[in-house]
Amino acid sequence: MTGRHSTRRHTSAGLAARQFAADPWVSAALALLVGLVSLLLTAVPRALDDVQARQLAQDVGSLSALQRDVTGTWGTTVEFPATLDDAGRPTDSWQAFEDGAERVRQEQPQPLRSLLQPAQMHAFLTHSIDTVPPIESTYYQATITVYADPHLEDLVELVDGDWPVLSLDGGNTGARTRDGDPGAAEEPAPVQVMILDEAAEKTHWEVGDEIAPGLELAGTYRPKDPDDPRWQHVPNGTKMGILANPNRGEAAQVTAYLNPLNRGSLGPPASVRMELWYPVDASAVTAARIDTRLLRRQLTRMLAQQHVIVAAGDPVLGPLQGDQLPSFTTELTGTLDQVARQQRATNSLLAVVAAGPLGVAAAVTSLGARLVVHRRRSALAMTLARGASPTQLRWLVAIEGLALGVPAAVLGHVVAQLALPTTSRWWEWVVTGVVAVVPAAALAASLDDASLLQQRSDLSARSSSRWRWVVEAAVLVLAALATWRLLGRDSRGDAAADSGIDLLAAATPLLLALAACVVALRLYPLPLAGLTRVLRRRTSLTPFLGAARALRDPAGGLVPALAVVLGTTIALASAVLLTTVTRGAEAAAWQQNGASVRISGPYADDSFVELLEGVDGVREVARVRDLGTRLDLVVGNERDSLRLLIADDSLQQVLGPPSQAVGPPPSFYAQDGPVPVVTGGEVTLPAGDGDLGTLGAVQVVGHLDELPGLVTPGSWALIAKDRWEAAGKTTPTGRSALVAVDEGADPARVAEEIRGVIGAGVVTTVQEELDEFTSAPVTIGLTRAFVGAALLSGLLTVLSIVVVQLMGAGARARLLAVLRTLGLAPRQTRALTAWELGPLLVTSLVVGAALGLAIPWVLVRAVDLRGLTGGQHQPALSVDPVTVGAVLLAVVLTVLLAVSVSAWLAGRTNLAQSLRVGEER
Template sequence: MSPRHGIPHRTGATGLARRQFAADPWVSLGLALLVGTVALLLTAVPRGLVDVQSRQLVQEIGSLSAAQRDLRGDWQRTVVFGSTQDLTGDPSADGWAPLVEGAERVRAEQPEPLRSTLGPAQFLVRLTDTVDYAPPVESGYYAATLSLAVDPDLTEHVDLVTGDWPELVVDPPVFGPDAPQQEQDDPEPVPVVLLDEAADELLLEVGDEVQGLVVAGTYTPTEPDDPRWQHVDNGATLGTLYDPNLGESAYATAFLSPDNRGSIGQPASVRMRMWFPVQPGAITGSTGQVEALRAQVNGFLAEQHTLATADEIGDAGAAQVPLFTTDLTEALGRIVSQQRATSSLLAVVAAGPLGVALAVAALGARLVVHRRRQALAMTLARGASPGQLRRLIAGEGLLLGVPAAALGHLGATLLVPGPTPWWQWLVTAVVALVPSVALAASVDDASLQQRRSDLSSRSASRWRWVVELAVVGLAGVATWRLLDRGARGDGAGQSGIDLLAAGTPVLLALAACVLTLRLYPLPLRALAAALRGRPSLTPFLGASRALRDPAGGLVPALAVVLGTAIALVSAVLLSTVTRGAEVAAWEANGAAVRLNGPLLSDELRAEIEQIDGVVAVGGVADTGATRDLVVDGERQAIRVWAAEPQVQEVYARSAPVPPLPDEFWRDEGIPAVVTLLGADEMIPDDATEVQVSRLGEIEVVGHRDQVPGILVTGAGVLVDGERWVAAGGSMPDVTTTLVGVADGASPQAVADDVTELVGTGGVVTTVTTRLEAFEDAPVTTGLRQLFVGATVVSALLTVLAVVVVQLMGSTARTALLATLRTLGLGARQTRALTAWELAPLLVTSLLVGTLLGLGVPWVLLRGLDLTGLTGGSAQPALSLDLPLLAAVLGAVVLTVLIAVTVSAWIAGRTNLAQALRVGEDR
């Protein structure tokens, strides 16, 4: 019969799915929203990490001086012919062409990314002879030194202020036995160009002569901040050096004609320098790419690079082969370590919220099926097969997940611009399948009837035991492998993310949840028995329902455990890295203020001590000779470092710099020493007699890998300077001065006064500037945002998990509450009953998560290298910031209370009439 006679068409699978979705769309849409959010985070967070690492990489490379990061080559040569015309007879010949072409050939031969990182080579010739003279008294300088140099590209980088460019004036060399008679008695002065500032300070004008030189003109740098000037000493600024006894001396560079080859007459010995400028903006990429660049730079330094042959130069006796050096490889090594640490921390912290999100997605899928239980059961009863039902609901999951995941991915690409590697689309595709798989897995093959599932420490399913033992076993093995990494010398993080460090916390959380759910029924059963005899119904009924009809099981427990653990792990790791950076800054600087450069004379020490806020001035220096370390008759070579007695007060004022042992400073008995770097391995614990040449018998009272504020490059011992002098030695020259600052005084003000005192003759650094640089670094800001974001996301997911758990048990709870409300149960008691159902499990999970959150950082610090983040040479110690931990734990507890309150409020809105009518229909 047709529909016209009252018999409708048979409803197909699509129509059935549409009707089921339309009847209760909100949970399904919520599941799609969760999937879209997860896809957005999984796409945005890695892109954000790449952006942070790229900006940090540029900052790290940019913070190096050009002299440190550039690939610089130095060599000595003798220039016989100062002009190309005298060398070749061709006035149009370019004397620099062979070197320039050779340097470009060397650069073009390098592999990528090194070739793109290096800029065109630049050259500088500096004559070994300098011009020293006494400037006018009115200048304020007691002495001045002019260094002669040739920059073939000078005219491209400076602007002429007065006068003219210097002409090429070179007396051709004369050889033979009668050469002295042919020398000119009054040679023509050589024109040079000076920095305008230097000429003003030294009271020199165009046309003035200084010992065979004549000032042809003055210049100012076109770009004074151009990194190239860091290779040209005193080329962009006038150098000064302060002497407490004599005053200030001045240092300037006088440039010869750019056409000069490095001689002003007779054959001259010159220092040649060329450098390939490193462009910080060109160094980008992942850990593997930076590691490849470091390997290429190391390979470049290990090879010999011939710029020009002896025939190409003409008057050179050998090929021009520079010796290249750079500090770039050390910086790239720090960057690689830093990128590994940040990637691993990202994986550790993000694994928690991701695990909670997947658990909530699975729980949401169960809720969708649970709310359709009656319809699905009717569909099975009318002949549908379980396979058809799974395909139907899996198709609905695809319709929900694919658009949501795609929108989340596209939203992330708009929020965080950058390249999109192929694997990000693969991750998005996997996320898109989550609703489909979770919905299909939630369909029961049977009649979908409700069953009791009492909590018990014993299980009837042997597969549960297998899975739980596997989880606990994996967690134990992962923890053991992580803790034993140092002993094995395992470089597990060499390629980027440390998967072992990232997976161990999640496995520990799963194992903790397994053990919690196994042991949790025992105290809960005891609590229900204790509440049985009390007159109040709500506590006993709530505890009994939590025992007999648990709605969530593992999922809410895992959500709370992971949420609590991630919040505390983030707080502990953040405080540990911050404290580690502070310790590293103090150990690197040695004191609140450090001065490098000038010799610490008694006069300079007195001048610094007169600065307001300074309480002690001292230093540590190498005695300059190799000494014999005799251990039970066995001799080994070491270096001896001597510490001035003032260093004791400096270190005392420089917490957290570890002070030297009190025994080190004793002035009686055998000398006490502290071993440095690898010297401790030379002296076994059972050694009976230890001696150092000149000192005699010694007592080792401690060990330091490095002396705070001093760079120690080899095995040695540190001794009190007064004991060293008493033994017949002399106190070495101190060029690194440590300045102790009084409590309440401004280190920056002291540093400014010291800088004003020494001028450009020294470099002053402070701990404050180091710490400010750490705080402002992109990686520090990124980690802070990561930790806060992970905590917030985990908290929101925890609330969502608890609410979903409440909705899972809403059907049975609503029927019970409707009956109890009819019998006189109040709305307040209804909400309390719901809270009692959730509270025991959530409180237990909260305690387990707290213990896990404090224990996981201890495990991670023994397997995850954080020195790349702190900048120190040693792994930072675990640091617990109690106020921060209390605040974070309070926020977690508040989150759980909010989740319980929301669940209780939802349960308290029971419609008695509707619930009773539904009961009658059954």
């Protein structure tokens, strides 16, 4: 020894390192929680984008090429077969049109430009040519539509004959004399065309035949790829069409192609319909994040504008041709509207569901930070007593929080990027940065000067802090205002915006949860104090002591209550919302299909119905026929012109249980009195007695927005077939039928047998519609999100309860050490811990269960869920008692597990160590 004391400078970093090394587990758990939250906040939006992109691709891909492609048509006059260069050689007159179409595509903004593929085009004569094929063909007539396609040679292969020759002199090449007389006037030689080999075989036309006046068959073709979507734009291009006439027989529908350089001229100037279309690649929407609403706006703007493909005066156009201005149309806009509604509903529901785990995670983070400070109370108090300022201590724990949070948040973000690789967005790192500083902020906020001193914090319905009253009143006012604004949208006309997340719908459930916690914790001390007074008079120590400790030394206060409330709420709300969407989709499927089996396509006459009724498993068949004319319906002083629909009497049985489709009321099938009529669609006439065209007196007995299983016109009226025919009217033949199956019969098997019997037509079942719904990416993603949110909330709830138990572990250990010394049994020790947590948890469970049922009720009335169900009407709230009971049981078991773990930890008290520490109060 030198006599001099060894001195060592104690730095803040060294102090923090020693504090962390002395008790690392809580801090490490806090960092793990931060990493998990960062991973989820990065991964969930990426997964949602992927789900919505795949759903958009599926919905767009389900459309036919005719429906989804952006198609432009315009009429023009073609004066000569082809343009000639200075040397008299034919030039490609299509190139100017292709250049103009590509220019129009390049003028479109992204992402529309990338979604539209290079244009394809063809032309066809507006007037078809009727001719009579050879008698061997058995066709009484053939209708030939003449097409011109610049890329014909790339699309088809020559089967017989040769490619059509281009006539450069208006049809005089190869001119012939009439009747073979050399002195007679010459007539133009026929224009050469080629047709489908199947059409030539069925019509018995051969190469060299003049298949129609002015048309000579030069060859036959076969499509290289019959499944190419391009052929959907060409009627009868891959298969000869047949039209049946009940009086005359069958007529052939044939497509004939000119030479590819010919734009549609048969000699004299011809009236031609030009058509170009931009194919839409359904798979392209998954390659990048496409904003559906932005795409819809861009597409609408393109359809509304005029686009000059080729300007008047261009050398390829004759003097009779002006600006080539196509009128663009597509059915893609309706699909985009449906997808946009679906995405908005999905985003809003996920925001509501995600608020639960995030709220619980925030609560657990706050509790974890308080636990870190609580376990270091003695060291921090000593540091404060030796001259450190509160600000220095806050900076110390904040730096430690950053050291924990930043690496954990970055790691979680990187893991999410590796798991879901896609283009990063700037705000993802902003969210990660916010998550990274949360532990630092929570630790700094938990370090209160007064918290370093041991004092009681008795629960009371009254508070000495006026700021608590201000905050609580603000929460209650905001929750009431948000609920009022959300439920009153329709009456005020301020519905949610068409883009993004419905922030009001997402924030309202969280505000309601906070308000419920505020009210519950204000009222909670009153029954707890009464329970304490009742238990005081009993001989058992454990219940009274547990209730008294819950009242005089509560651990956590609002935070653990909020965690349990949110966990219970999200679990129940997820189950109820998922049930509501599923039941709504089932009702929409029944409404869309109309019956267990729907048939459309063939002529559904009486013999057709008899054929269906002979199928094993078919119970009833009903048809709804369109009269094809409009009749005036007069009710009172109001009049409307309606399309008349006529329904079979069996419609009542077909739409009966188990069908969930909404059909006419029972009074519609009355056999006596005025003829019952049901109005539909856009009709606004009231119910009551009226007059319908030549039918006379009728009675309007109801109104339907749509008729199950049918595409109805804008305004219509429905009457029963027997009442219509009783008035001496005739019923037209329909093209669709609804089929109800026997109880216990398999609709899929019945549908398959019907397909085999009728041969032609489209047969669909309700189950097919439901299978399409359940297999949709958005349905799978939403189900996983609901289940995942419930499980994550439950896990975090257990963690919050355990953290609350650990916060009071020190004081409880000292008390239990004394009581165990005085004879308290280990079983009573665990019961005491359960009594401390029990009242708060029971209250939180009750509040959470009530909120879990109330929040879906609010959301169903405020959020448009039709995009998820695929129906035309908002689904009704569906509460399945079995599902709700199972979820509640799972939540209760989860809380019991947390209490059991807490009680087990409390039972591991080291009596000797706690007694040596001594009483600090």
